[in-house]
Amino acid sequence: MSLACMARPRLLPLAIGLLTAVGAAFAQAQPAPADTTQLERRLEQSLKLIDALSARVEALEKQLAQSQKAGNGTAATAAMPSAPAASAAGTTARVDELERTVNQLTSAQGRDARDTGLPLHGFADVGWTQVRHPAPGQKSGFAVGSLDFYLTPELGKVRTLVELNVGIESDGETTVDLERAQLGYAFSDQLTLWLGRFHTPFGYWNMAFHHGAQIQPSVSRPRLLDFEDDGGILPVHTTGLWGTGSVRTSGGRLSYHLYTGNGTRLHHGELDPNPSGDDNGNRVVGFALQNRFNGALNGLTMGINGLRQTVAAYDDTDALLARTRLNMLGAHAVYDNEGWELIAEGYRLHNTDLSGTSGLHRSSAGYLHVSRNLAERWTPYLRLERASVDQADSYFALNANGRSYTRQVLGLRYDTDPRATLKFEWNRTRDDNGLRLNTDQWRFQYAVGF
């Protein structure tokens, strides 16, 4: 009786027992339905890999057989007595070669492609606006918002950020602005130095959203943070040198910004950040500190900031009208967690008249924005804004929009995709321009990020 026959009666119960045990273990470790799909996918990948490896082994075996046939017959005959040893050595060689091939393939696939391409991102938005009691220059109807491209090539520790914004002015003219052009070097997490034109690092909104219409929580920006060429009252861009970094602390992550650059000027009633060179020798100097909390305060960020510069105002003939020492201090608090987004920012300006005798002027501005995300799609939001500015301060008096105002904003955001958003918004602005009229705006925006 053969050994196989002798073993048969004992094997059947053993096999059944083993299969039952394996089955039971498998059933106990049965993954959740979501994991099953994952497991199946991995199994499929493994099977594909096994197929690929088998094909490769087969090819190598054929190759080996052909080379042996082509070899000397005498040598083959002589080798016959040690065939098992030769076969084992051949298998080892084949496995080694196979491992080398797989390593080379995976290494080649694993090469970092980031520094061979040019990462191009951007935002685009279109929309519709209806205005009641429009301010001068405001129009109703459909409109193209802006097309914003930014490039972020990383070359090791060398960092680059270039942003181009294509927009359409109220007179229909297309404009292209070099919004940011900054070249930097990351020494460590604690220090990155940037040189060029950047978003002035104050507050939260100005750095977080700026021209990013799709990531911005509402259609409109807070008016006090409007861009300089839209009549903004704060210098939201700076050209100069900027050092930034962060450190992990027991309370979260503390980050800082220190910067200096060309001071801003006022020309034609608009702030001009002087990207091509300073009009006077008074550089802007500023700082910002921010802590993002963890633990029980996870989601909360708080910060302070300040800047100081001398701003000269010119008329249309470039004649100097006034000089003001601008001193701005600000603070912000942001809570972004569990679907809630609360943003509060406030600024106090203590401006000194350097060309006249009007002395010190105090002004303040701020906003509170609250939104709640529902089911990762719908986000209703509310924002209250207020600016109280001293009209005797030439810095505001010579700025076309340098007036006190209040604004209420109510809107609904719908994310069709993480990169595409529909927003509908109503806002009412009460401008302290002597007309005592409320301007109501209904705005719709479709924005994408890519």
Added chain:
Amino acid sequence: MRQAPFPLTRLPGCLLALGLALGAACAHAGEVFVIANGVPAMTSEEIKEVFLGEVQFATTLKLQPVDNAAAQADFQARVLKMTPAKYTASWTKKAFRDGLNAPPIKGSDAEVIGYVKATPGAVGYVSAPPGAGVSVLGRY
């Protein structure tokens, strides 16, 4: 022509191998192994900061995080503790604000292991024990 019968003497061995393979597969179902090349030990919070672009260096070594499409859902749920939509949105904001790029994405464990082995400072994750040549920072 009749095929030779399967030698039953091999059956226990085959069943044992099958059982071990299934057992191993079950043990690793849904697990995520965070691997690295030349990077010191990290907590899960530090790994999260690396993958969200908050931390870019380990002392003077530039970190090179890499995503793995085959294990990304598990990694995001267990280590980053965020949804894929939130991860995408987070990187859209990060790229715009700080000029950083999201980690490159590889298609399989083998590709990630190859990348990590070949790149000092690389941090990746795989769905099975990675073998020699990389260090394991954590198992989730």
